[in-house]
Amino acid sequence: MQKIEINSVDGAEILKQLNRHLNGELTQRWGEHILEFNNELGVGIVRTIAFDWGVSLVDYDVNFVEDTKIIFNIENANPVEFIFISEGKLEYINDSEERPLTFERYQNIIISTKKLSKETYVFPKAASVKVNFIYVLPNEYAKKKNNNLSYLSESLFSAFTEENKNSPYKHYGNFNLKIADQIKQLHDSHESGIVRTLSIEGQLNLILAMQMLEHSNYENGRALPESLSKEDIKKIHNLSGYIIDNISEPLSVSALATRVGLSPKKLQLGFKVLYSKSVNEYVRQLKLEIARDYIKNTNYSISEIVYNIGFKSRSYFSKIFFERYGILPTDYRKKIKA
Incomplete structure (x- = not known):
């Protein structure tokens, strides 16, 4: 099993640290950073782009030759992570869970760990995995005009406040195909320049809204036709x-x-x-x-x-x-x- 340690939530830095192990090619275009690799370790593309107010995307489309642990040791940030797997599955381990968890395809996942805690994502060998991570830095997002954080449920609101430094937050929610369809549109975007950047930002905000809506419905026991x-x-x-x-x-x-x-x-x-x-x-x-x-x-x-x-x-x-x-x-x- 190969292990890759990451000590940043900055997307561009994540790709640099990944590439020290994966020996791929790093490129940059229209604000996106892209890592491509195709070698004895596996094949894949990892993309990232960051926006104002502490919102960034890291998107994996990978297939590793052997089980691969990506271990995050983050000291200076407590992002709220919105995770959605479009293909495959991941094993997840952190300091506050008694045993490893499996994150499934199409499952809506929102997590925020304690400060100075360690997170591990295990990508299975010889399996295609497509997963989106949307990172939101609470302190930055709170500066956004009309952020409307106070309208979040009490539990999710706590993840956006100082409380989440010591209290981990987790939501392992329902399975939602409308979110999957929206992420597919994000992947299928073929625009360039400012049009592409604006399109990605708009779709990213829509995906965030859909994941928050699924969370709200889950907590209130409301079953939507497109949610399982x-x-x-x-x-x-x-x-x-x-x-x-x-x-x-x-x-x-x-x-x-x-x-x-x-x-x-x-x-x-x-x-x-x-x-x-x-x-x-x-x-x-x-x-x-x-x-x-x-x-x-x-x-x-x-x-x-x-x-x-x-x-x-x-x-x-x-x-x-x-x-x-x-x-x-x-x-x-x-x-x-x-």
Whole structure:
């Protein structure tokens, strides 16, 4: 496992310290600092840009060859960190947690540590991780006209005051795909010069607002259509076992949603979070995988297999089997029996 120690929350300095280990190339354009690397340590791009009032972005799109610990030892700042993972996951360790935590894809996370504490983020090996860190320095942000910090919830407001020097703050919130969509727009920006800078700043403020809104709804027990709780995710995860056990039965979105007590829209969102597929795409893929196992490991006829996985049309089954595996079911059986 490689370890990288960072002692700054300044984005440009973070990239310099990362590059001492990653041996990449540092560039700067339109106020953005960019680190690119592609070597025996891995491949990736880390970008950063800072704005007035103590707001900055550090964006990672990386894939390391081995597990990589990035350890932050910050002595002179207590930023509030707004974290959102668009791809992959991270393990998180700090002085106030009894055991490591896993930050999941699409989960809304807001943290602020005690002063002089240490934070560790573990990037898993051979896995793509895309994660946004928006750092807000409370003392700087408080100087902003119309900062409206007093309208924050009491718990989040405490993270923006002197109290957070000795009391860590943490919010491990719901899973939210609207935030993911907004971050995708941030990544897809192709403007240049002042237009690009203004666009990034505007989108950054919008992402912050969305993360604060999710936090507020979470604390007040309000469930939004585009937000999923951990309990929702567990229900959907458990549903996969039911689908396998009942693969020959009709498995409509509405019937599955009723079974787990979620709306069809939330069920679809959950499948996108867990499997990056719609419900129907997931069920169809599972049917094909089970059918392939039947062909390989049983003497059932193709027609019997079609019936066992709940399809009515053999020709349709052959069509989607070919699209998935590049071979017809009958030819696949001949090939493995040869």
